[in-house]
Amino acid sequence: MSKKRKSSRHVKSHSSKRLSQSNKNDEKYSQVENMALGFFYTADAPLSFAQLYSNFSQARYSEDDIRAALDTLLQAGLIVKDSKNHYKLHKNTSLYEGTLTLHPKGFGFVSVTKSPVNRPLKRDPFISPGQMGEAHHGDTVLIRVFRIRADDRPESSVVKVLVPGTNRIGGIFRTEGRNRLVYPDDRRFPFTVRIKDADGLQPKNGDAVIAQFDRATGAANFLPGKIIEILGAADDVDSQMRLVIEQFNLPWQFSDEIIAETAGLDESFMPEQDREDLRTTNHITIDGESAQDFDDAICVIKTRNGFRLFVSIADVSHFVAPGSAIDREAYNRGTSVYFPGRVIPMLPEKLSNNLCSLVPGEDRFTVSAILDFDRLGTLLAKRFSRSIICSRQRFTYTTVQKILIDKDPVLRKEHKAFLTGLKWAEELATALQDRRKKRGSIDFNLVEAEFTLAKSGKIESISRAERNFAHQIIEEFMLAANEAVAEFFTRQQIPAIYRVHEPPELIKAEEFFDFIKTLGLPVAPFVNTPAWFAGVLEKCKETKYEYIINNLLLRSMQQAQYSANNVGHFGLAATDYTHFTSPIRRYPDLIVHRQLLQLLQKSPPRKLSLTEAAEFLSARERTAVMAERDMNDRLKIGYMQHRIGETFEAIISGVTENALYVEIQDMCISGSIPAELLGDDYFLYDKKNYRLFGEISAKTYQIGDLVQVTVVDVDILSKKILFALAPTFMQ
Known part of the structure; x- marks a missing residue:
């Protein structure tokens, strides 16, 4: 590296040091001011100076420090004095409650949950390391906003920790001389736990462990604590999974109440009077080799005008009653979380892998979307029903690919009874894909990793996951069913939960276009429409830029989410879209099933705040995605x-x-x-x-x-x- 570069970094380091020294006294008074504000915020009535001083009994501040802080707060208009010389908060003081998310570099952001009515914030407040006080990641904190930047980002300081977050962490155990230490696996906890008590547990050097720490004592960088569980070797898949569970606070065990409730479920499949009997149709499932929960089955019949598609989805609502213990836990989890070779299910195994799983040769309750298409994939008619099916065959993507595309003679002979139905499925899926592309739907070509696990729990190999046309068949049919249900809700003009995807922010979209121009690809002038982005992906196919453009385009897009407000789905170029096809692993799909069945049965709607549910379930989905991504990264690190x-x-x-x-x-x-x-x-x-x-x-x-x-x-x-x-x- 050049001397010039080193020199500039050296100057930056010294300027930062001078700045911190010049603000030393200001930081001191900022802390005592914040402590005073915290006392006023939680007090039931105005406080006298003597009452306030007694609250500071555990802090090392003099009477002069406290009086100076009160004068500063009075002058700033943050507190007022009443006629009895008591102090209280001014009604317009900018104090906010929320949950602190710390960054490994020491700064953080607060997700506000309570704010002054007349001063809502447009963005999550930023907190610098020097304004963090004694707050830790995950704490519920009271913050004071002291500046709003030009980009609408508030800058704030922690006034008080209202509710401490966790006092346990996952980490790696190390012995260093006489010290027994646990280094937090989650780097958002910027301290090391010094182990004083292991309760007879004897972890090995380098083991993954769960430790409990005492935040009330100890130096800033070292907190005393004890080991409460040994997870095992740090490079073991199950150890890493537990560390991810700790980091993201994932619920992963079912309570005794839920286990008992699950055990008492009716396991009979006697079709009720209003349940359509579709057991004579040739429903099949197509999933990955390692799949255990089969929540969707399909059947395609050729008609005079085109095709009839049956998409039959596990009727989870039959077994999970609203408000039951199972239902409450499923809502709290929001979604199943999938790790290589492991899963944290949304529903107990008896439901996800048995009663609700569309296993071959067994009667199962379903909710069916029955869709008629012409030969070009245009939807002609649709209807929905509570149904009962019996899946005829469980296929894997690989098997279907070999039958339809590779024309494997052995497999074609073995599955002769299904060849015609599979051929019709191929024809319909091709028509649906063509029609979707013509309307401008964006088809990303994203690469995912596939992990092969050894029996020992270690990663044996990592390779690029392969997608084939069998995946596309199922994807097209699920998209068609989801759109049909969403369109039905829209036409009925009832409140519903949708899967929405807003257009990309114009600045990000234009930055992406500027990048495309530097590559010299012959693309059309920029228009912020799905068709334009789809055209870019088409132009870069089989070029050296295909991988990069797909990934950069994905980053420029907004995240899809659940919403009670139907704003359409930009990526799919769809005006109406929802999630209907996976109620075993996604709670929003269960809500959609219940809404659909209420319409079909003309029963009164269930009282549920769809806006609140959509926001909560979107957040649970984001947490699951981050946890899955983090787990994959861990296994890649261990492998490399x-x-x-x-x-x-x-x-x-x-x-x-x-x-x-x-x-x-x-x-x-x-x-x-x-x-x-x-x-x-x-x-x-x-x-x-x-x-x-x-x-x-x-x-x-x-x-x-x-x-x-x-x-x-x-x-x-x-x-x-x-x-x-x-x-x-x-x-």
Whole structure:
């Protein structure tokens, strides 16, 4: 790295130091002011100076400190004095309650849950490390907003911890000399736990453990605590899963009440009078090899005008009554969480893998969408019913691909009875896909990792997951059913829960377009429509930029979510869309089933705040996605720590001033290459073209380029992989 770069960093370090020293006294008084505000906020009545002073008995502040703080608060208009010389908060004081989310770098944001009626905030308040006080990640805090930035981001300080968050963490146990330490696995807890008591537990050095800490005592960086559970070797899949459960606070065990309620469920499948008998239709399921819960079955029949599609979904609502213990827990979980080889189910196993699972050869209760299409995939008619089916066959995606596309003679002979139905399914799915593309639906080509687990619980291999046309068949049919149900709700003009996807923010969309132009791809002038984005993906197919463009486009999009307000689905170019097809693993689908059946049976609607439910379930979904992503990253880290020194082909997926970010596409494993490891040169950052440019060598490294990289280091605690360019590639 050049001397020039080092020098600029050196100056920055000294300027930060001078700033912290100059604000030392201000920070002191800021703390005592905040403590006083906290006392006023929680007091039932105005406080005299003597009452306030007694509240400070445990704090090391003098009487002069407290009087000075009161004067400052009075002058700022944050508190007022009444006729009896008692103090209380001013009615317009900008104090807010919320949950603190800490960043590993020490700053944080607060998700506000209670605010002054006349002062709502547009964005989550930011808290710098110096304004954090004694708050920890996950605490419910009272904050004081002291500035609103030009971008509408409030800056604030923690006034008081109202409700402490967790006092337990997952972490890695280490012995260092005489010290027995637990380093938090979740880097948002910026301290180390010094173990004083293990209650007879004897973890091995490097084991994953659960520790309990005492936040009331100890230094800022070291808190005393004890080990309450040994999880086992840190690189074991189950150990890592438990660490993820702790980090994201995932409910993963069912209570005795739920177990008892599940055991008492009626296991008979005697069709009621109003349940349509579809057991004579050739319903089949098509899922992955490792699937255990089968919540959707399909059947396609050719008609005079085109096709009739049956999409029959497990009738979870038959077994899970609103307000029951099972129902409350399912709502609280919101969704099943899937890890490689493991799952945290939304419903107890007796339901998810048995009573609600559409296993072959067994009668099962379902809710069916029966859709008629012409030969071009245009929907002609639809109806819905409570039904009962008996799945004829369980197929896997691989088997269907070999039958339909590869024309495997052995499998075609073995499944001769299903060949015609599968052929019709292929024809209808092709028509539906073509029609969806014509309206502008965006089809991402995203790569996902597939993990192979050994019996020992270790990762045996990581490869690129393969998708085939059998996946597309099921996807098209599920999309069609979801749209049909949503359209039915819209036409009936009843409150419903939708799956919505808003258009991308214009700034992000234009930034994406600017990037596309730097690649020289012949794309149409930018229009913020699904069809334009779909056209870009079509143009980049089978080019070296396909992977990068798909991923960058995904990042520029807004997240899909649940909503009671139907604003359409931008990515699918659909005016009406919901989630109907997976009630075993998604609670919103169960809500949709109940709404649909209420319409069909003309029963009074259930009292439920759809807006509140949509917001809560969207949040639960985001948590599940983050947990699944985090688990995958952990397993990749554990796998790569045994491959230090090996060389792989990778693609440059990102560029910053100080590093290249690369991904091994065959394994979907990402890491970084610091600029100083790019060779003996000074590299300039060309932000416009997403590249680093060698000042001496003129060597360029641009996003989308393929490079050979060598694994240099793997940091398990920070979950980072460090690469260097392979020596042969640099020559």
